[in-house]
Amino acid sequence: MTLVESLVSILLLGAFLCSFLGAFFVSRLSTDRAMHRVAAMNILKQYMEREIEAGFSGGEDGDGDHYVTVTSADPSSIVPSVQVTVDNKVYTVTPDPYFPDNIEDPATHTALTYQSTHYKIAGFVVTWTENILGGGIGPTCTERAVVYLFDHGS
Numbered sequence: 001m002t003l004v005e006s007l008v009s010i011l012l013l014g015a016f017l018c019s020f021l022g023a024f025f026v027s028r029l030s031t032d033r034a035m036h037r038v039a040a041m042n043i044l045k046q047y048m049e050r051e052i053e054a055g056f057s058g059g060e061d062g063d064g065d066h067y068v069t070v071t072s073a074d075p076s077s078i079v080p081s082v083q084v085t086v087d088n089k090v091y092t093v094t095p096d097p098y099f100p101d102n103i104e105d106p107a108t109h110t111a112l113t114y115q116s117t118h119y120k121i122a123g124f125v126v127t128w129t130e131n132i133l134g135g136g137i138g139p140t141c142t143e144r145a146v147v148y149l150f151d152h153g154s
Contacts (some may be wrong), residue, residue: 017120019040029130029132032130033130033141035087036083036089036128036130036136036141037141037143039086039087039089039091040126040128040141040143041090041143041145042061042086043084043086043091043093043126043143044093044126044143044144045145046123047124047145048122048124048145048147049092050068050069051067051068051069051084051122051147051149052147052149053068054068055149055152056118056119056120056149056151056152056153057151057153058149059120064102065080065095065098065099066099066102066103066120067099067102069095070082070095071147080094080095081093081094089128090128091126091127091128092126092127092128093124093125093126094124094125094127095122095123095124096123096124096125096144097121097123100108101121102120102121102122102123103120103121104105114150116151117150117152118151119148119149119150119151120148120149121146121147121148121149122146122147122149123144123145123146123147124144124145125142125143125144126142126143127140127141127142128141129141146151
């Protein structure tokens with residue numbers, strides 16, 4: 001075997017190993033992202049179940065936030081959020097839409113109605129940062145869930 005043949009075979013083997021190891025890296029990132037999405041959806045499920053249980057009349061009255069899971073001192077100026085940690089990953093949960101847009105039409109400032117039935121919107125956004133490059137550096141990811149709660153008493 002000549003020196004040139006040895007160098008060519010080493011180059012080919014190196015290229016093969018680099019692509020093979022790159023596939024492992026991409027696979028690991030995809031698996032981590034899927035696990036984070038599942039965790040975010042479980043958080044959304046917990047918050048949405050509490051809102052659905054409370055129904056249309058849940059939350060604060062008058063100038064309240066109209067979310068069972070959210071409390072705030074001044075709902076007209078504060079958009080509250082809470083941080084939930086699952087498996088050392090921090091997820092930020094924010095209600096969206098927020099008071100008063102979740103109970104009234106922002107254009108007309110009248111209560112939301114559908115076929116003469118009042119309703120409110122309960123929605124949440126979960127945000128987290130993927131750790132692709134280490135040190136918490138990576139894209140910001142979100143999951144969202146919304147439900148319409150009708151006033152069956154009216």
